[in-house]
Amino acid sequence: MNNLKWYFPKTIKEATDLITKEKVLPHAGGTALLLRNLEKINGLVNLSDLPLYYTKKEDNTIEFGSMNTYADIISKLKKIDTENILLKSLQNSADTPLRNRITIGGSIAFAPPWSDIIGALIVLDTKIILSGKNEGVFPIEEYLKNNKLKQDSLITGIRFNLSKWKTFSYRNIRTKKDMPAFHIVVMLQIENDIILESKIVITGTVNRYDWMKEIENYLKSREIDIIEFSKIEEMVDVKFSGKRFTDPEYSRKLAGIELSRGIKKLVRES
Amino acid sequence: MEGTFIINGKEKTLNFNADERLVITLRNNGYTEVKNGCSEGECGACMILLDEKPVHSCQIFTASVQNKNIQTVKGIGDLYLPHIIQNAFVEAGAVQCGFCTPGFIVATYALLNENPNPTEEEIKQAINGNLCRCTGYVKIIDAIKNAAKSIQKERASL
Amino acid sequence: MKNLNIIGKSKKKIDALSLATGNAKFTDDFYVKDPLFVSFLYSPHAHAKILNIDDENAREINGVVDILHYKNVKQKLHTTAGQGYPEPSPYDTVLFDKKMRYVGDRVAAVIADNKQIADNAVKQIKVEYKILKPVFDSEEALEKDAPIIHDENSYMPIPVKYEPEHNLAAEVEIGFGNMKNGEKEADFIIEKKYSTHYASHAAIEPHSVISYFDEMGRLVIITSTQVPFHVRRIVSKVLEYPLSKIRVIKPRIGGGFGGKQEVFLEPIAALITIKHKRPTKIILSRKEVFQSSRTRHPMKITLKTGVKNSGEITSLSLNALLNTGAYGSHALTIVSNAGSKMLPFFNKVKNIHFLGRSAYTNLPVGGAYRGYGATQGYFALNQQIDIITRKLNLDILEYIKKWHIRTGETSEVFKALGEGTEGVTQTIHSCEMDKCIDLGAKEIDWYNKRKKRIMTGEDKVRGVGIGFSMQGSGIPLIDMGAASMKMNDDGSFNLLVGATDIGTGSDTILAQIAAEVLGINLDKIIVLSSDTDITPFDVGAYASSTTYVSGTAVKKCANKIKNQILKVAANMLNSDEKNLTVANEKITDTTKNKSVTFAEIGSYTLYTKDQFQVQASASYVPKLSPPPFIAQFAEVEVDKRTGKIRVIQFVSAVDCGVALNPKLAEGQIEGAAVNGICYALTEDYKFSKSGKLTNQTFNDYKIWTAADMPEMKTIIVESDEETGPFGAKSVGEIGINGPLPAIANAIYDAVGIRLYHAPFTAEKIYSELNILR
Structure with missing residues (x-):
């Protein structure tokens, strides 16, 4: 392990060359790497000198460089879109010092089941910007499902559209600082007391995440006065593994109650 | 490996292993005011300021923060010239065993730099990366409120 | 309260600023040159017999100094409980046993030049186990056919019921009156079953110990303990090493809550230092604290x-x-x-x-x-x-x-x-x-x-x-705390106590007691606590005893000092002791309106006439x-x-x-x-x-x-x-x-x-x- 070599590339090209050629891992904030067994790799490529701390906003589209930390994203989004689901998901993630260290890029690459970020990125239909072997722009879901995309490639940024949709986030935690057993994210487009569209995802399930398609269909074009919230509760039919010390069946019931409450809250606020 | 760091305002060249965590490097080089309580980024006893932001030094590879600014609790104030925050902790009875205290002082310092007049909720958020098993946090929160008041008073008098 | 100056006041904890600035030293903060590091191998089985340990591969690793286990460490039965002696806890523990009784029980210790080498070598030790049926439930453990956990020669050092053959570690029974009559008198009976669960003390400082030989060849143990004197006794008995050659120092302690009332690391550190003549450092990881401490x-x-x-x-x-x-x-x-x-x-x-x-x-x-x-x-x-x-x-x-x-x-x-x-x-x-x-x-x-x-x-x-x-x-009648004091030439006092401040502030409280008795400011009391070479005995920080027991010892001691000072003052002032009052760091003869300061008394007793050291000691056993x-x-x-x-x-x-x-x-x-x-x-x-x-x-x-x-x-x-x-x-x-x-x-x-x-x-x-x- 002491033979681990550190590389400090100054350009993205240098970094992706290293990642392609050597048996190395990229190092962003390092918090996820500390959980990994590094015995099988030869080196770490430190990304901190790369120009990946940027924020670009064009019309309705916002793009963050992958080295933005959770704290960076929170403070930037607070200024432009307080209802943003990514902002709501990250605000209580981990703790203050960890949010200063965890980067958005590292977090997506690691994407553990207890991730606070994945659900939000999915409902935002986020695009992942890659450099290296798989250079290009890919939908987050494709990135999560296709392991080949991760090979010899570096996340340099994420991009998503800002919207006027109402949002809701619920993390099932035991204490305020806890990795959630599951995370519910909801985005609703409500106009004139009618739900036009919705996007609802639960992460931390045995499938890692599940879209609540049945609920989305039920809500589509529905007047808010005739929503039966108990029905929504029953429609949450997902499997949990029981990780994070929570009983799977209880998790399912709880997810139903909290999801239905979340929608009720958004509908009432509109 | 060998690397240069700016620790409490002084440039230092230190030796460390490639996979070494910053808490270990600092402690091995005499910065024992940085405590190691869990090595898993949960207890906050190892908290330092990295470029003015509070971080768990056990969650950082030393190699990754070369040439950066590192501040420990002693860089905030020492026995001979304590910081207002340190005095506030002492006076409020916020120090029991004191193992977690350097981390709390660091977190408080970062909070009050950014937000000199925090609400109770903001205080609680700012120290949510620090565990204390002795005090039940009551007197720590008191101390931070008092420190904020003292700092404001000091600024007003300048 | 009756005219008290120091007692009842929220005085600042005397070590607080040193702690808040990171100056104060905890065990792991002490520098020792070239120490040996220790990593433990723990049992992966809840109940097993070790058939063989093969440590050859591990020993061959560069930097590995020694490996300790049942084959090479004497098996001396003891209890890790730091209690009064003889302890009311069974002697059922040895440093390294042949039998494993829970997942996390200690199999072996690797001693190496650095921690990484020790950690790696642990993985190279081969252990052959015979797995035994475990029992996890306390009721099932007491059933007839339950597997016997302590089937060797464990015993109870005091005469009370102890039946390891039935997994019964202790039993106590008392009764008064007549239960049948009592129940008959009742209009109704409520019978409920309750249960409470496991928990960790979770002191933020993990258990830590350093041992080394000082320049005179005496064994020094710096340790995160609530019971320094019990540490000295238990190390001495378990290692059969003379108590007079052991010095236990308690530095600042990062929380105890009972978890550091246990003596389970110190004997191992001491053993390694004695065997290899090198300083030894054992710092538990958080995982080890949860699993293998108490x-x-x-x-x-x-x-x-x-x-x-x-x-x-x-x-x-x-x-x-x-x-x-x-x-x-x-x-x-x-x-x-x-x-x-x-x-x-x-x-x-x-x-x-x-x-x-x-x-x-x-x-x-x-x-x-x-x-x-x-x-x-x-x-x-x-x-x-x-x-x-x-x-x-x-x-x-x-x-x-x-x-x-x-x-x-x-x-x-x-x-x-x-x-x-x-x-x-x-x-x-x-x-x-x-x-x-x-x-x-x-x-x-x-x-x-x-x-x-x-x-x-x-x-x-x-x-x-x-x-x-x-x-x-x-x-009562078991705990004992002791204190000693001496006066310095500027009217300050050294207060030496065995009492163990583990973060509670007992050093401050005890200083407040002494200062109140003597009518002086808190900063005139210099406290030194819990060093078995220097301070008097104390059972340690447990059973909610320090203020009441050790505090009374300090009060007694300070009163003795006060009497000595009064005598000196009477001589100096040419007064009758009865006319003297003590306040504000001086002694005043109210009839003459003359006074001497504590500094004058201190200097007088050490340099001027009939010189002697104003000093006293006192012990207290609560009734x-x-x-x-x-x-x-x-x-x-x-x-x-x-x-x-x-x-x-x-x-x-x-x-x-x-x-x-x-x-x-x-x-x-x-x-x-x-x-x-x-x-x-x-x-x-x-x-x-x-x-x-x-x-x-x-x-x-x-x-x-x-x-x-x-x-x-x-x-x-x-x-x-x-x-x-x-x-x-x-x-x-x-x-x-x-x-x-x-x-x-x-x-x-x-x-x-x-x-x-x-x-x-x-x-x-x-x-x-x-x-x-």
Whole structure:
């Protein structure tokens, strides 16, 4: 392990060359790497000198460089879109010092089941910007499902559209600082007391995440006065593994109650 | 490996292993005011300021923060010239065993730099990366409120 | 208070600034040159015999110095419990055993030039196990065909019942009156089973020890301990090494709570230093602290009460079964305490039976933990009283006030139950329980909330509950604290105490006592504590003893000093001692209006005439253990649909005698209360089916941060305990007893479900609520 070599590339090209050629891992904030067994790799490529701390906003589209930390994203989004689901998901993630260290890029690459970020990125239909072997722009879901995309490639940024949709986030935690057993994210487009569209995802399930398609269909074009919230509760039919010390069946019931409450809250606020 | 760091305002060249965590490097080089309580980024006893932001030094590879600014609790104030925050902790009875205290002082310092007049909720958020098993946090929160008041008073008098 | 200057004031803790600036040194902060590092190999099996250990590959690794295990370390039976001698705990432990009794039991230790080498070498040790059937449940462990956990030659060093062949680590039984008659007198019987769970002390500083030979060849042990003198004795006995050649130093300690009352690392560090003539450093990882240090014993309690319609309890039967885990550390005394601290509270109950037993199981080892059995006992009693008063529609607060023990009264239990054997008769000299209840109830606005089920949202409802208790102040006729003092030429004093400040502030409290007696400022007392070469003896920091026991020793010592100074002053002033008064660092003859300062006296005694050292020492063994009293109130909010619970407010009103330093006393209660609240709601040990602990990190084992905190209020209700130093009793442990039952009672008040089994997780509340529907 002491033979681990550190590389400090100054350009993205240098970094992706290293990642392609050597048996190395990229190092962003390092918090996820500390959980990994590094015995099988030869080196770490430190990304901190790369120009990946940027924020670009064009019309309705916002793009963050992958080295933005959770704290960076929170403070930037607070200024432009307080209802943003990514902002709501990250605000209580981990703790203050960890949010200063965890980067958005590292977090997506690691994407553990207890991730606070994945659900939000999915409902935002986020695009992942890659450099290296798989250079290009890919939908987050494709990135999560296709392991080949991760090979010899570096996340340099994420991009998503800002919207006027109402949002809701619920993390099932035991204490305020806890990795959630599951995370519910909801985005609703409500106009004139009618739900036009919705996007609802639960992460931390045995499938890692599940879209609540049945609920989305039920809500589509529905007047808010005739929503039966108990029905929504029953429609949450997902499997949990029981990780994070929570009983799977209880998790399912709880997810139903909290999801239905979340929608009720958004509908009432509109 | 060998690397240069700016620790409490002084440039230092230190030796460390490639996979070494910053808490270990600092402690091995005499910065024992940085405590190691869990090595898993949960207890906050190892908290330092990295470029003015509070971080768990056990969650950082030393190699990754070369040439950066590192501040420990002693860089905030020492026995001979304590910081207002340190005095506030002492006076409020916020120090029991004191193992977690350097981390709390660091977190408080970062909070009050950014937000000199925090609400109770903001205080609680700012120290949510620090565990204390002795005090039940009551007197720590008191101390931070008092420190904020003292700092404001000091600024007003300048 | 009567004209006190230092006592009763919230003086700054004398080590606080040094700690707040990171100057103060904890064990791991001491520099030793070129130390040996130690990594342990732990048993992956809950119950197994080691058939063979092959350490050859590990020994060949460059940098590995030695590997210790049963083949090369003498097997000397002892207990790791740091208690008075002979200890009331079974001698069932050796440094390295051939038999493994829980997942995490110590197999071997690798000693190497650095920690990484040691960690890697651990993986190279090959162990052949014969796996044995484990038993995890304390009731099953006592059944006839249960696997025997201690089938070797363990024994009890004091004459009490001990049957390892039945996995019975301890048993105690007492009774008064006639249970049958008592039950006959009753209008109804309530019999309930309760259980409490495992917990970690979770002191933020992990267990740490450094050992080395000093320049004279004496063995020095710097260690994170609550019991330095017990460390010296146990190391000496286990290693058969002369006590006179061992010096134990306690530096700053990063929290103890009972977890550092155990001597399980020091003998190994010492052994390595003796064998290899090199300094040795052992610092446990957080995982090791969770798995292989000590825990709070789980307890199963059956409480049966005969009750008259008037509310009078006519019979009380307490059956407590402690799960002591793989070793019997504190197994007898903690189960005893469940009775001895709890049964005297309602001292008018005439017919009492108490059976306390401790069972060995193949789970982590129990040990001392703040509250020490009282926490478990009061969990049951407080809920039982809630049940009884609800059934009879009585006001629970008035009920407690009516029946609790009070000043001038006694209980037969004091005499019957002590440290595993008989106790000591005592009468209560101070008790402000009624005031605690009244002030606490007022603070939480009890009567506007109780039985009101106030809704705070569509599905959210609130309730309030109480947890009352009493503890003790040291162990009578067993604990001993000693102090010595000398005067310096500037009128300052060195105060040497064996008492062990583990963060509680006892160095400050003891200095306050000395300063008050001598009428001087606190900064004139230079405290040095807990160094076995320098300071006098003290049993250590446990059993809520330091202020009461060590504090009395300091007071006695300071009085002796004062008498010596008065004599000198009388000579210097040519006065009669009777006319002298001591105040403001001088001694004044009021008749002559002449005075000498302490500095003048100090200089005079050392340099001027009939020179001598003003010095004294004193010891104190308490004859009593006056109980502090507490009433603790919780307000909770329960989500009726999800079972999620939030503590809204928590109030503690405590009678600890005179609070010598109110802020430090409050700090003890606040810390204990929050520890108790986390224990009630989020702390627990989760085991796999094979007995492996699965949540041995702070990420998985949840203690609270500031962000989780309810509104907290602590009220000090002073009483004057005439037997204590300046009226003090204890305050260290009692605050942890209330949260568990107060929260359980508050949950019942909110939603009508009775939780007999802690902790109260959302899942548990959810499933109880659904049974109710």
